[in-house]
Amino acid sequence: MSAPPETVAGAPGNVIETRELRKVYRDRAVVDGLTLTVGAGEVFGFLGPNGAGKSTTVKMLLGLVIPSGGEARVLCGSPADPAVRARLGFLPEQFRFQLWMTAEEFLNFHGQLAGMKSNELRTRVPQVLEEVGLGGRGGEQLSGYSKGMLQRCGLAGAILARPQLVFLDEPTSALDPIGRVEVREIIERLKGEGVAVFLNSHLLSEVEQVCDRVAFVKAGRVLQQGSMRELMGGVIPVSVRVDRLTSELRAALQGIGEIHREDTNTPGRADLDLWLQSEAQVPAVAAAIHAAGAQLYALTPRRPDLESLFLELIEGPAGHAHGGHHA
Numbered sequence: 001m002s003a004p005p006e007t008v009a010g011a012p013g014n015v016i017e018t019r020e021l022r023k024v025y026r027d028r029a030v031v032d033g034l035t036l037t038v039g040a041g042e043v044f045g046f047l048g049p050n051g052a053g054k055s056t057t058v059k060m061l062l063g064l065v066i067p068s069g070g071e072a073r074v075l076c077g078s079p080a081d082p083a084v085r086a087r088l089g090f091l092p093e094q095f096r097f098q099l100w101m102t103a104e105e106f107l108n109f110h111g112q113l114a115g116m117k118s119n120e121l122r123t124r125v126p127q128v129l130e131e132v133g134l135g136g137r138g139g140e141q142l143s144g145y146s147k148g149m150l151q152r153c154g155l156a157g158a159i160l161a162r163p164q165l166v167f168l169d170e171p172t173s174a175l176d177p178i179g180r181v182e183v184r185e186i187i188e189r190l191k192g193e194g195v196a197v198f199l200n201s202h203l204l205s206e207v208e209q210v211c212d213r214v215a216f217v218k219a220g221r222v223l224q225q226g227s228m229r230e231l232m233g234g235v236i237p238v239s240v241r242v243d244r245l246t247s248e249l250r251a252a253l254q255g256i257g258e259i260h261r262e263d264t265n266t267p268g269r270a271d272l273d274l275w276l277q278s279e280a281q282v283p284a285v286a287a288a289i290h291a292a293g294a295q296l297y298a299l300t301p302r303r304p305d306l307e308s309l310f311l312e313l314i315e316g317p318a319g320h321a322h323g324g325h326h327a
């Protein structure tokens with residue numbers, strides 16, 4: 001048994017606060033002391049490898065799974081409180097639809113469960129159908145819907161009752177690139193309306209484009225959380241391609257920045273990621289390459305990307321590094 005947790009205050013600016021949240025299944029902690037904060041109106045990316053405990057965390061935040069320890073405050077209350085739950089929206093990864101219903105019937109049913117009045121539903125249902133790109137299709141039976149249409153319908157259900165906080169678990173897994181852009185626009189619109197979004201997604205480029213802050217979880221613990229800039233600690237990743245990487249050149253580059261992900265598998269070519277502290281160091285990289293007698297084929301500063309961060313944190317030798325807020 002763990003020690004009694006400290007109480008989470010539930011600051012008014014935060015929609016989610018957890019402290020040392022734990023879930024034990026058959027003597028194994030799948031969520032193991034998870035502490036994170038999500039601010040009001042924030043789009044928050046929750047990232048981690050398969051089995052990291054993301055879905056279990058979301059279920060605890062929704063009051064669907066009872067924690068074994070620690071504390072979770074959602075909208076300044078308990079996730080078990082029906083008044084709190086009424087202000088939450090949820091799109092699960094694997095949604096079970098009542099396929100004999102039309103989309104309108106499905107949404108009316110869910111709206112009634114959420115306590116919405118029928119006159120409110122009459123205007124709100126067509127509105128959300130339009131918003132998720134199903135305008136004019138609400139009268140069709142769900143059995144005739146494609147996977148992508150079902151996912152859109154689930155999203156319509158998640159935002160129907162105008163929640164203050166929406167949990168989206170892999171919201172674009174069944175969508176084509178156009179559908180993905182549309183979901184991103186929906187998330188941005190929600191944010192504009194002051195709605196907070198908690199996003200589980202494996203599509204890192206998607207998370208990167210839409211999230212204000214992210215948390216990386218592994219084995220039920222938050223490795224880091226913060227904005228992209230905070231997490232990267234101001235580092236600029238630069239892609240370098242040369243014809244060969246001699247030990248002399250490697251040493252010279254290490255004197256300028258930090259080498260990450262080196263690929264020398266193709267004869268006559270070496271690719272590497274070099275992390276610099278400032279763009280002003282880029283000419284020094286080119287000079288070092290020339291001085292070492294190597295041929296330079298590419299030298300491209302990139303925006304800090306989640307994929308390098310993710311790999312660094314989740315698979316990196318130390319498991320954590322580089323700025324940001326350690327949780």
Ligand SMILES: Nc1ncnc2c1ncn2[C@@H]1O[C@H](COP(=O)(O)OP(=O)(O)OP(=O)(O)O)[C@@H](O)[C@H]1O
Binds near residue numbers: 051056
């Ligand atoms: N009801 C349960 N009983 C026993 N073990 C469970 C239960 N639910 C989840 N687990 C285990 O807890 C671990 C974390 O699962 P969880 O679904 O939370 O991970 P996840 O990060 O959401 O993974 P994914 O990215 O694959 O969806 C897994 O090893 C899973 O097998």
